[in-house]
Amino acid sequence: MSPVLKPTTDLANRIALVYPSLSDAHRRAADFVLQNPLDTATMTIDGLAERSGTSTATVTRFVRALGYGGYGELRSALSSALKLAMAPVDGLADARAAAGSTFATLVTALKDQSANLEEAISTLDEGVCSRSIDALLQSRRIFLVGSGASHYVASYLEEGLALYLDANVIFAASRGGAERAIRYMMSAGPGDLVIAVSMPRYSRGTLDLTRLAKSRGALVLALTDAPTSPLASVADMTLFAPARNRMLPNSPSATFALADAIITAVARERPDAVEALKELSESLLWTFHQ
Template sequence: MPTPDPSTASDAEPSIAARIASAMPSLTPIHRRMGEYVLANPFRAATMRIDELAQAVDASIATANRFAKALGFDGYPAMRAALVRGFEATLAPVERLRSAQEQEAGVRDAAWIDAVFNQAVENIEDTRAQLNAANIEAAVEAIVAARRVLILGAGSSAFLAGLMEHGLSVCHDNVQSLALLGGPSHAARRLYTADARDLVIAIAFPRYVDDTIELARRAAARGARVLALTDGPHSPLAPLTPLTLFVTAQRRFAATSEAAVLAMIEALIDAVALRTHRSAKAAAEMTEFLLPWLTQPQAALPATDPSSTGSRKP
């Protein structure tokens, strides 16, 4: 996925790159080295505290602050804020984690875990509140009716795609996760033969991966139906298909929480199973086939009194 260009951050002020290029002839050697580092590593520089940037170029904190002023900023915080503006969505979880480490260091682990569970519950409740019955029914019908169900996902969504394939395979004859196996070019080969009889399920959440968006776009262009599982109408998947299910997936210290997404996937799997008349028989047959690999709990036996053994007369 290409790195965003921080030079597009704001039309109202010169970009960091433009400021450095303009100031470069008059900068001191150490400031030039600092400028070259920022130009070569804009994303990394945006995540650095002043001491980290100074250390990266073997300079002092005071030198880093003077460098920011030489570029026309009031100081390093203002320069870093300008750097960050090109990467807000990407850096937001990093900034929240950094802030929590600095400001909430005394909070115990149990409190953090509690907060994560609360966030997951809120995501699921918010997702359920915004569910549209017609959209759900259309999504289930599309899965049931499809000749093939091809699932796209990248990053953590690749694992969600695998879980969706795992669940749907019991009640649909042809479900394939195109995540991981062979990369996007392999997925493109599979999608080349897709048409209106097939359903492509595209899973994409922040941080969105271009591969998923492009593959879904190409599948739609070939006539395949596309079902998007994503976080809202602002998602790059949303314009590609009218068949979308939105899932709230906020997480404080990461870009996405998968809990509500997985709940949506499980709900779709169960709904498809209920719609598929042979699913109960297929599930029973699959379970029987898998029995040699499953650990069976021993049946509970009634307790016996050792002293009574053999005391009864025939």
């Protein structure tokens, strides 16, 4: 069975952008490409026209509607999208084929995460860090956005920041699905901060919500893996944490560490942080196992 084109790829994003304005014939071509990217990547323009029930002229106009110069560019984009989608599968297959014990796999994985963390430390910029913490301390509301593994990093941030900040901390992407998240972002504006978390393969939903809040005047702090991340071009401030993993699509360990560091820095800057932690500890006294 041919893999379905992932919504995180550039080609899928282009199709989604123009789809509402496409004719019925163009939509048939779009639907076929989305559902059969592997087949399309190896087809001639005549083959795509025949399989999608359209014509070569229709396919040509569809390709141009996507912003490509010709059918060859569309096939190149498909090849790139498929390479992105299949990279974790290929990595897992290569790792399984390599000689080594289960113990060696565990050690290698931990060393890789250690390298991610060291790189995260080396890429920190003092000015960006200071502006980020100042924004957290000064914002009236803080919206958190993240999906997949990034969802759990955002959830961790929500719990930690809510303890030490007076601001209303809202995990927009976790309450009531996409429609509710959009309503939260539409309420964002000047004086608010959005913390967007995204690792490869990047979530289109996270990017769209972040752009929506940014367009309404909210400040954006991105936690992502590299300057090439689509979030980096949207954010006002970006903190980087590599998410490389030889066998999996990504690893959130360095991003979790970065989130923990952010919470720690916020707590240090709050003069009442000790008292807040004391009150929490006293209220939870009888829930701890000694």
